[in-house]
Amino acid sequence: MPHPGWSTFSFDGIGTRWEISTPDQLAPVLTGELLAAVEEYDKTWSRFRSDSLVSRLSRGAGSITLPEHAAALEELYAVTYRLSDGAMTPLIGSSLERLGYDANYSLTPLGAAQAPPRWEDVLDWAGTAMTAREPLVLDIGAAGKGQLVDLLGGILRGAGLDDFLVDGSGDMLHAGAHPVTVALEHPYNPRQAIGTVELDNAALCASASNRRAWDDGLHHVLDGTTGKPILTTVATWTMAASALVADGLATALFMVDPAPLEKEFDFSWLKVSSAGSATFSTGFEGRLFT
Structure with missing residues (x-):
């Protein structure tokens, strides 16, 4: 939660609710810059917009040039x-x-689950250059919201702000001298918490299969090798220096054991299985409720 007395700038963007908390109210020119950055990110990456940059690749093979953050x-x-x-x-x-999580939010499956094509077979992506060899539906939702959190934090720092909390519906980036205590949402009851964690000049991100669930057991965290929802894990939380890394690894923990990820990235984590058990890294300094 932000500190008492702080000002909060709230808005909707990329299909979710945002809150940016600062000691003083943000100037209109700065809020305009933040909103423009959100709109630009959405217009680049959204598979739900026909006018987005990546949506061109869903209509045919071709090449696009992405922003530097790509x-x-x-x-x-x-x-x-x-x-x-x-x-x-x-x-x-x-x-x-295919499972119904489409641009119209129909939530009506078109058939049995189906794996997407393999990256190495159909897509060349090197930094800002992307080429699709056939029509493709890009979705960077596993890490994109976290990256946008970082980009907004960069705008705040560029404006000289040292104290802030950027909260993109649970994906957070904190900066400042006073840490904030964050509740960890219960994966089966959003009105309850399973614990708390202190966020201190770092990012905290979460992934949960209950956030976007529909039909009979369908949700948005899919295994790319099968196209099917992952059922062994229900929620993850990760802390890292950047929200991009924290967000991406919160999703990766549904699919990969923590040990290989810890060899490549500096982060801490908490994972809740579908059986109800919780495991966590030694660096995840929080308090779980019994």
């Missing part, structure tokens, strides 16, 4: 794709659409 996103996906043996992939959009 390089960090590609690097994260390349590592998690490798460590998950293809389970975490930016091509998962076609599988989501």
Whole structure:
């Protein structure tokens, strides 16, 4: 929770609710810059917009030039794709659409689950350059919101702000001298918490299968090798220096054991299985309720 007396700038963007908390009210020119950054990110990456940059690739093979921040996103996906043996992939959009999580939010499956094409077979992505060899549905939702949290934090720092909390519906970035205590939402009851964690000049992100669930057991965290929802894990939380890394690894933990990820990334984590058991890293300094 933000500190008492802080001002909060709230808005909707990329399909979710945002709150940016600061000691003083943000100037209109700064709020305008923040909103413009959100709109630009959405217009680049959204598979729900026909006018987005990546949506061009869903209509046919071709090449696009992405913004500079795409390089960090590609690097994260390349590592998690490798460590998950293809389970975490930016091509998962076609599988989501097949199960009903499409641009119209129909939530009506078109048929049985189906894996997307393999990245190495159909897509060349090197930093800001992306080429699709056939029509593809890109979906970078596993890490994109976290990256946008970082980008907004960068705008605040660029404006000279040292104290802030950027909260994109649970994906958070904190900066300042006073840590904040964050409740960890119960995966089966959003009105309850399973514990708390102190966030101190770091990012905290979560992934949960209950956040976007529909039909009979369907949700948005899919295995890219099968196109099916992952049922063994129900919720994860990760802490890292950047929200991009924290967000991406919160999803990767559904598909990869923590040990390989810990060899590649500096982060801490908490994981709740579908059986109800919780495991966590030694660096995840929180308090779980019994």
